[in-house]
Amino acid sequence: MDNRSHQNIELVDGSCIAVIGGGPSGSFFSYFALEFASRFDLEIDIDIYEAKNFSKIGAGGCNHCGGIISESLVQKLSTAGIVIPSEIIQRGIDSYTMHAEQGAAIIKTPSNEQRIAAVFRGGGPKGCLDTSQRSFDNFLLGLCEEKGARIIAEKISQMERQEDGILVKSKRLGDKKYDLVVGAVGLNKKTLDLFGSLCPRFKAPKITRTYISEFFFEKTTVDKYFNDSMHVFLLNIPNVTFGALIPKENYVTLVLLGKDIDKEVVANFISAEQVKGCFPKNLKLIDATPCKCYPFINVKGAIEPFDDRLVLVGDSASSKLYKNGIGAAYITGRAAAKTVIFEGISKKNFDEWYRPVCQDIDRDNTVGKFIFLITRIIQKSDFLKKGILHMVAQEQKKESRKRLMSSALWDTFTGSANYRDILLQFLHPLLLFNFLQSIIYSNIKRI
């Protein structure tokens, strides 16, 4: 029987916290832990260990991401007093262009504002000539530093549990004992295994392979061909659940999400007429991407991502399926910080206060899976796709509160709303009635 699970452990003045990983979840945890501690008059020290240098251009500074900061996250950050500086934002996205084999339709932001930000997480793609350092992850780390966190540029590969703390074995700081260790290591298998050895009931998240690549252009070319619109594709291509082209200042980021994306799936996608049609004519897409990789994505949350004096956040715990992973990093990072400062750092405290937050994300993802299953059916159906394109085109002529399908699709693409709310939007009787009419009209019209 594990006696540790019944203890109550709290942070006191002078307590030390190690955050392993300085991506968004590590930064959000640190930022809010220091913020809540100062409100609570508690003096704590935070060391953030980060293996990468986000000022570097290319793989060394990159956290493999489309770089879309959702509307809901932009709003949450601004409520918390965090405003993303304009120089970090590569482009403000004001619409989605939805492509299918039957045509394309533009969905404008419901409030006609550019509230979605496209950023680079690191110094920029391989070969990038812009050295002005517009890294989103560095910006977040900077906020933590301003609040008093110490950033240590080091990869941690050894930790050891002791009676009254956890020893982090660092080359720079030597062996240092911490009252609490936070795992914000993304989907790094080796480090997750290290946490597994300290936290016996922890099971790492389930993952699948995705694809990301960057096309370099002159800014005028991106403006001309993409402008401020993100292009999403409802194409019938096996394994691809979501394909998108995200315009940045002088890059366009291609993201493919789905099941086990590999070279063949990528080749099928970029040879589709609808994808090629977005780019300048005669461009050989397969040769035009100096920076590409196949990173993993979290598709099922971890089991028991906590123990006494230890908690995992962000991708290492629970993330939103296929969307708004940075938003989920914010939710889990902040929730863990709140638990740690106001409740305690024992397994019991995390079980009571942190587990429900992760469970809520995981349950919502079950609804998300259902939505993506329906999307897959739509991707395979000519007449349903014609109906959607027709309905969106008609709705875009109306005032924004009457755009039911457009609004539900907007939330699906942006990841701003939770999947339960999106499903309810799709099940609205008027939406279903109009959709049925659109299917009949758009299919009969062409016979």
Ligand SMILES: Cc1cc2nc3c(=O)[nH]c(=O)nc-3n(C[C@H](O)[C@H](O)[C@H](O)COP(=O)(O)OP(=O)(O)OC[C@H]3O[C@@H](n4cnc5c(N)ncnc54)[C@H](O)[C@@H]3O)c2cc1C
């Ligand atoms: C193809 C793709 C596209 C995506 N697009 C988007 C998008 O457009 N918008 C969005 O919101 N989300 C997107 N996501 C999801 C998003 O990238 C993640 O959800 C988010 O990065 C999670 O943040 P994190 O801090 O938990 O982990 P990460 O961002 O992975 O950060 C973990 C950090 O831990 C460090 N680390 C790991 N091990 C150690 C160690 N042993 N010692 C020290 N440091 C260590 C790593 O270097 C890394 O910096 C995308 C994901 C993929 C795969």
